[in-house]
Amino acid sequence: MNTNKKACMRRDAIRDMLQKQEVVTLQEFCQVLHASVATIRSDLTVLEKQGGLRRVRGGAVSTEGTPRNTVYASRVHLNEREKEQIARQAAELLQEDMTVVLDAGTTCARLAQEILNRGLRCTVITASWTAAEILSRSSDVTLQVTGGRLDREHNRLTGGFPAGLQADLYFLSPDGIAGDQATGSDPEESARKAATARACGQVVCLADPSKINRRGVLEICQPDVLVTCEGIRWLGRRQVENQN
Incomplete structure (x- = not known):
């Protein structure tokens, strides 16, 4: 499997985790996705630029419809x-x-x-x-x-x-x-x-x-x-x- 396809699959998995858990730590991403901290941080940077999440200290929160992090309405x-x-x-x-x-x-x-x-x-x-x-x-x-x-x-x-x-x-x-x-x-x-x-x-x-x-x-x-x-x-x- 080429590197780009693996990255896309991993980033889709990150989105799925955030939808289910709202807030996910770097350690949890690494454990579930069997990836290094550096790799996960790179993925989070890409997804944040795309508007799919917001990085916080120690992890990330979703901006794609989770109860807490979307707008009040x-x-x-x-x-x-x-x-x-x-x-x-x-x-x-x-x-x-x-x-x-x-x-x-x-x-x-x-x-x-x-x-x-x-x-x-x-x-x-x-x-x-x-x-x-x-x-x-x-x-x-x-x-x-x-x-x-x-x-x-x-x-x-x-x-x-x-x-x-x-x-x-x-x-x-x-x-x-x-x-x-x-x-x-x-x-x-x-x-x-x-x-x-x-x-x-x-x-x-x-x-x-x-x-x-x-x-x-x-x-x-x-x-x-x-x-x-x-x-x-x-x-x-x-x-x-x-x-x-």
């Missing part, structure tokens, strides 16, 4: 029923007069709608343009929208959360979660999420089926609570201690 209708179920379960963790942070993910937007529907009295801090619009309709919610530039593709405000941020709960929307570790792919966004997690009392990870057992190349934190379609699972020591 294309993710809204993915796993809709599951996201609504997760939002309903997550809302059970809320108490009156709490201060909570909502990420800019589509599941967090559904949680915002659940807060509105239930008439919960709370303070919400968010970078989500959609969540802010939903919660602006509630007279029971004290709404704080973070500053920064509007990223229209992902429907969020970029930049850090307010200095001295404190909140009871942080509803985190990661790129993936595996082994109780929430991970991301974008360095700036992952760093912001990690800093927010450190500032909040408890971290609640919302994960629809597309994110389960998928590991991004950047670690964010170990959540205290994981909410999936299967229910609420307590993970962190802070949560266990608070239950005693």
Whole structure:
């Protein structure tokens, strides 16, 4: 088989891996495709120029229709029923007069709608343009929208959360979660999420089926609570201690 044909087959396999896993590390590409790091890096450079993926530190993320890395509008209708179920379960963790942070993910937007529907009295801090619009309709919610530039593709405000941020709960929307570790792919966004997690009392990870057992190349934190379609699972020591 000639070299060009082998390269094309390998690059097709890279696209397939990214479609299934969203975020893939260099080591995983090398192991599955039996290729060297130098060869995979060369392939990723070619595919990135073609617009098929975006390289990140330690690996790559797909730009060809994966739930997390496409524009917000294309993710809204993915796993809709599951996201609504997760939002309903997550809302059970809320108490009156709490201060909570909502990420800019589509599941967090559904949680915002659940807060509105239930008439919960709370303070919400968010970078989500959609969540802010939903919660602006509630007279029971004290709404704080973070500053920064509007990223229209992902429907969020970029930049850090307010200095001295404190909140009871942080509803985190990661790129993936595996082994109780929430991970991301974008360095700036992952760093912001990690800093927010450190500032909040408890971290609640919302994960629809597309994110389960998928590991991004950047670690964010170990959540205290994981909410999936299967229910609420307590993970962190802070949560266990608070239950005693």
